[in-house]
Amino acid sequence: MNYRFYNARILTMQTTDILEGELWVQDDKILYVGAGGDVAAICQKLSIESILWDREIDCQGNLLLPGFKNAHTHSAMTFLRSYADDLPLQDWLTKQVFPMEAKLDGEMIYHLTKLAVLEYLTSGITAVFDMYLTPETTAQACVEMGMRCVQVSGVSGQEGFEASLAKMEERYHTLNQLDPLHSYFIGFHAEYTCSKALLEQVAVMAHKYQAPVFTHLSETKAEVEGCMERYGISPVKLLDSLGMFDYGGGGYHCVWLDAEDMEIFRKRNLTAVTNPGSNTKLASGFAPISEYLKRGINVAIGTDGPASNNCLDMFREMFLVTGLAKLKEQDAAAVDALEVLKMATVNGSLAMNLPDTDVLAAGKQADLIMIDLHQPNMQPLNNIPKNLVYSGSKQNVKMTMIRGKILYENGAFTKAYDVEEIYRKANEIIGSLR
Helix, strand or coil: CEEEEEEEEECCCCCCCCEEEEEEEECCEEEEEECCCCHHHHHHHCCCCCCCCCEEEECCCCEEEECEEEEEECHHHHHHCCCCCCCCHHHHHHHHHHHHHCCCCHHHHHHHHHHHHHHHHHCCEEEEEECCCCHHHHHHHHHHHCCEEEEECCECCCCCHHHHHHHHHHHHHHCCCCCCCEEEEEEEEEHHHCCHHHHHHHHHHHHHHCCCEEEEECCCHHHHHHHHHHHCCCHHHHHHHCCCCCCCEEEEECCCCCHHHHHHHHHHCCEEEECHHHHHHCCCCCCCHHHHHHCCCEEEECCCCCCCCCCCCHHHHHHHHHHHHHHHHCCCCCCCHHHHHHHHHHHHHHHCCCHHHCCCCCCCECCEEEECCCCHHHCCCCCHHHHHHHCCCHHHEEEEEECCEEEEECCEECCCCCHHHHHHHHHHHHHHHC
């Protein structure tokens, strides 16, 4: 379909200046971003004869910007939302999460992922970086619902050694060819759930395909101390010594990195994906975001799963990124809101290897959202980009478009979704697992 968005404010994220004008979408790509004017003249400039619109949308001065990239999540953990709260991380994992997850099957994960997709759309999230148990059914759910999804392997020592490596390699081939909306990364759950032999083989595979690797990394102080006891070095240094990051990648959480760890991140061009909501709820600590930025480390933002957060809300995460950094540094100027907005859009695209989704520009994928500025929390219009971080909320998401398709608009989902059936199925699943 071809869309003309006019009378719009546009935050392209190429800069943080607001452009007043139009954005055109042709099929799955952005055709034009500019001041607008005579359509025939613009078509001539674009070297096209003419264009027929399926819809012309008057934005009424509302804001268009790239969709948010949720750079770390476990979508199907919707079934544990508010089920195992107020526990330390290790108790939460070993006594609640792992036993319940052992009861899941692929069909359950398929339905539970659909519930997460609905929530992503209401939060203006147009791509997710997911790690969970049955990647095939997660991919199926996301592709069916139009959600852009990058998955990463969660290989761990809980699985059969050789079988799990072979399965990861098979998925690397098949799931990277599945659909334009889907891709798959080499990875593993965490250092503390893998033997050194398994980690070495993951690194070998990364070298074989010259591929980036992502994992949960230095999430808690106990995790780092445990690695020091086992190997005498931190998780980051251990993985780097194995050649794990020779082709890039990064870590989720990255709360407890020391100066040498950070230098490895800088040298290897790794991404630190911060998850402030989850780290706050599980009392894991404060990631040193200011120091990452000073060192030029790419920082992206993830919600983590809905069992540990418990909501999939990028507005809350953005506020927490800057708010917690200010508390940690005792400096109200720490981590500027404009940097945070970049983390939630451009930096997430870089981490997920989605270069065509980072900014709004001709030729890029039409993954964009509209923010309703005609609500009290967005007025007055003193500084729109910063207001998104400090005052914005899910209630301001007026539209979410992925790959040129509007999936959520004016508080309603596309008619292709049977929303009530998705809710019913999720509740049926959790009822059967108790």
